[in-house]
Amino acid sequence: MSKRNLAALALLSLIALPLxxxxxxxxxxxxxxxxxxxxxxEGGPSSNTGGFADTDPAAxxxxxxxxxxxxxxxxxxxxxGGPSETGFxxxxxxxxTSGRWGVGMRPDEALLHDQVVPALLAALERQxxxxxxxxxxxxxxxxxxxxxxxxxxAKVLHEWVSHRNQEVHETATVALGVLAQPxxxxxxxxxxxxxxxxxxxxxxxxxxxxxQAFAAYGLGLIGYRAKAEAVRSFVVMNLAEAIALGDQPxxxxxxxxxxxxxxxxxxxxxxxxxxxxxxxxxxxxxxxxAFLFEHWQDRRLSARTKxxxxxxxxxxxxxxxxxxxxxxAASFTEVLSKRxxxxxxxxxxxxxxxxxxADNDQDPEDQRLRNALTxxxxxxxxxxxxxxxLLALGRACGREGEGLAGSAPSDARTLLMRxxxxxxxSQRPWAALAIGLLERGNVAAGxxxxxxxxxxxxxxxxxxxxxxxxGAIATALGLMAERxxxxxxxxxxxxxxxxxxxxxxxxxxxxxxKEAIAVLGRFVSSVTYRPGLVREAAxxxxxLGEKSAGPALVSRLRRSNKxxxxxxxxxxxxxxxxxxxxxxxxxxxxNERENDTTRAYAAVALGMIGDKERFPWNxxxxxxVLWWQAPPTLYDAMGGKGILDLx
Numbered sequence: 001m002s003k004r005n006l007a008a009l010a011l012l013s014l015i016a017l018p019l020x021x022x023x024x025x026x027x028x029x030x031x032x033x034x035x036x037x038x039x040x041x042e043g044g045p046s047s048n049t050g051g052f053a054d055t056d057p058a059a060x061x062x063x064x065x066x067x068x069x070x071x072x073x074x075x076x077x078x079x080x081g082g083p084s085e086t087g088f089x090x091x092x093x094x095x096x097t098s099g100r101w102g103v104g105m106r107p108d109e110a111l112l113h114d115q116v117v118p119a120l121l122a123a124l125e126r127q128x129x130x131x132x133x134x135x136x137x138x139x140x141x142x143x144x145x146x147x148x149x150x151x152x153x154a155k156v157l158h159e160w161v162s163h164r165n166q167e168v169h170e171t172a173t174v175a176l177g178v179l180a181q182p183x184x185x186x187x188x189x190x191x192x193x194x195x196x197x198x199x200x201x202x203x204x205x206x207x208x209x210x211x212q213a214f215a216a217y218g219l220g221l222i223g224y225r226a227k228a229e230a231v232r233s234f235v236v237m238n239l240a241e242a243i244a245l246g247d248q249p250x251x252x253x254x255x256x257x258x259x260x261x262x263x264x265x266x267x268x269x270x271x272x273x274x275x276x277x278x279x280x281x282x283x284x285x286x287x288x289x290a291f292l293f294e295h296w297q298d299r300r301l302s303a304r305t306k307x308x309x310x311x312x313x314x315x316x317x318x319x320x321x322x323x324x325x326x327x328x329a330a331s332f333t334e335v336l337s338k339r340x341x342x343x344x345x346x347x348x349x350x351x352x353x354x355x356x357x358a359d360n361d362q363d364p365e366d367q368r369l370r371n372a373l374t375x376x377x378x379x380x381x382x383x384x385x386x387x388x389x390l391l392a393l394g395r396a397c398g399r400e401g402e403g404l405a406g407s408a409p410s411d412a413r414t415l416l417m418r419x420x421x422x423x424x425x426s427q428r429p430w431a432a433l434a435i436g437l438l439e440r441g442n443v444a445a446g447x448x449x450x451x452x453x454x455x456x457x458x459x460x461x462x463x464x465x466x467x468x469x470x471g472a473i474a475t476a477l478g479l480m481a482e483r484x485x486x487x488x489x490x491x492x493x494x495x496x497x498x499x500x501x502x503x504x505x506x507x508x509x510x511x512x513x514k515e516a517i518a519v520l521g522r523f524v525s526s527v528t529y530r531p532g533l534v535r536e537a538a539x540x541x542x543x544l545g546e547k548s549a550g551p552a553l554v555s556r557l558r559r560s561n562k563x564x565x566x567x568x569x570x571x572x573x574x575x576x577x578x579x580x581x582x583x584x585x586x587x588x589x590x591n592e593r594e595n596d597t598t599r600a601y602a603a604v605a606l607g608m609i610g611d612k613e614r615f616p617w618n619x620x621x622x623x624x625v626l627w628w629q630a631p632p633t634l635y636d637a638m639g640g641k642g643i644l645d646l647x
Contacts, residue, residue, distance in 0.1 A: 057628035058384040060429040060472050066627055069619035078542045078576055079106040105578030112610045113146040119586050131600035134171040139607025141178035154181050162203035170214045177218020178617045180225040189238040191215035213252035213633040216242055217643050220260020232264050237282035240291055247305040252631040255308050262312025268320045285320045304629050307349030311624045314353040329365035336372040339381055347385055352624045355392035360408040361401025387430040394434025398441025409442055413453055429472035436476025454482050471503035478507030486513040502536040509543030517546045525552045531568035542576040550577045554584040566598040574605035604647050618644055
């Protein structure tokens with residue numbers, strides 16, 4: 001990126017983005033791994049899922065920014081025409097991960113492979129701008145090859161793996177994982193483990209530490225989408241080799257391999273496990289669990305690394321023999337009961353996982369986990385532990401168990417409402433979000449809505465104690481689809497704190513409040529100097545099934561000669577654009593007289609519109625991540641060069 005662009009973008013950040021740094025990206029993200037407009041410390045809305053978020057690591061908006069993709073299911077709404085019925089904690093378990101979905105306004109194969117892909121390849125020719133290169137590489141990987149034609153994209157990506165620029169080199173590496181073709185798995189394994197073949201491909205005497213971590217994430221992404229058990233087994237065995245090497249001298253590769261392992265679900269063993277023989281890691285789901293659980297119990301492993309094992313253990317236990325859930329729950333409960341400073345970060349990992357592992361029935365392991373969560377909320381622990389326990393309790397009690405039903409949802413509602421009304425300033429927003437998740441889950445399971453809870457939430461929205469609390473209550477009202485709050489939310493979009501306005505917009509979209517379309521449309525078509533609000537308004541319109549946001553943004557892109565307007569329009573189009581946005585974006589990408597940064601954003605937007613997956617490619621990595629303990633290759637709030645900072 002040129003000095004002229006950097007100067008313009010710095011000025012832009014001061015004029016247009018007077019907001020705290022956000023979660024999930026931390027910055028107004030741009031192409032590849034390059035810090036986009038505003039820089040990492042200038043502030044601005046996050047790009048991938050979060051909109052606006054608080055810089056406080058214990059703020060509810062941080063969790064929401066990393067996890068909201070699953071609840072919005074935005075691409076379903078863009079291409080189908082309305083809110084999706086998906087949006088729960090099992091979105092990463094491999095459901096619906098292969099093939100195309102829906103029809104609607106999604107670009108067809110002819111448009112993607114006869115126009116978009118050739119234009120992206122042409123943009124790479126003689127290209128020196130890093131933003132354009134990285135934006136194009138990831139866009140090609142997201143779109144993938146034509147299902148009935150000779151594959152060619154992997155070869156292109158492979159050629160850029162040896163690029164001397166580290167940013168391009170890393171992006172090409174992870175792009176092979178985003179492409180998700182099994183043939184790339186051996187290369188990524190060689191890069192991850194710094195083997196001779198990996199060094200040769202990288203054109204270096206040794207594979208850089210950061211690249212090893214990016215290769216591990218890419219390998220996990222291939223395993224996630226692989227249809228063949230043999231491919232998944234290969235991925236698991238190589239990830240296990242990286243995990244076995246430990247977290248020294250850096251944590252990056254091991255944590256990447258642990259997260260990747262949690263995405264690759266081998267077939268479970270048949271029948272009862274044999275206690276006399278431990279299954280091998282690449283043979284079955286139980287083998288994966290045994291391998292990870294052994295590291296979970298390793299006292300030599302640093303707490304900041306061990307914490308990342310909790311969520312993969314939970315994910316892999318789903319569908320495995322029931323004894324694994326019991327074993328994992330018992331270990332989690334034991335650690336939660338200790339409350340020692342050295343166990344604090346491990347408890348954070350457990351609390352994220354407990355919201356996925358426990359449910360609302362009377363099975364002993366579920367009751368013990370819920371009791372441990374309640375004890376954490378009421379009896380102490382550090383501030384973040386109490387917050388995460390609130391969220392975990394709401395999620396667990398909103399998940400229908402297969403055992404005998406009990407009073408867990410009712411008891412949790414009572415506790416959460418008490419904290420919402422009388423808890424501390426930092427606790428109340430988390431309680432509100434937990435209530436929204438609990439009620440959403442209960443209604444989805446066929447239970448009647450809780451009228452008293454909903455009225456209390458609407459009353460709380462009318463007199464919040466802080467903007468953070470107001471935003472959390474708005475989000476909760478959206479999650480529970482409480483349409484009676486429509487007028488209050490519409491009013492809130494018009495003035496005041498920008499975080500609150502953005503949260504109100506998304507809530508209106510989640511609850512299918514079509515009355516708000518006109519209000520939201522004015523933001524998309526005419527508001528300037530507020531790119532975050534423009535994008536959130538466009539997302540809300542897409543959630544409502546309103547198709548005019550994309551054309552309105554294309555119109556802004558075509559008529560504007562201002563860098564700021566162009567970036568805002570292309571940025572938003574990446575999230576809500578459909579086939580009608582493609583010609584305008586192709587025009588920008590192919591215009592070499594256009595600003596390089598705007599061309600790079602156009603490439604990113606084309607990749608997002610043509611993406612072969614229902615959810616953003618790194619949302620499965622972001623889900624329930626320990627964002628405040630992340631190594632820099634995972635999430636880099638200061639430099640914007642982690643895998644969760646990529647669009």
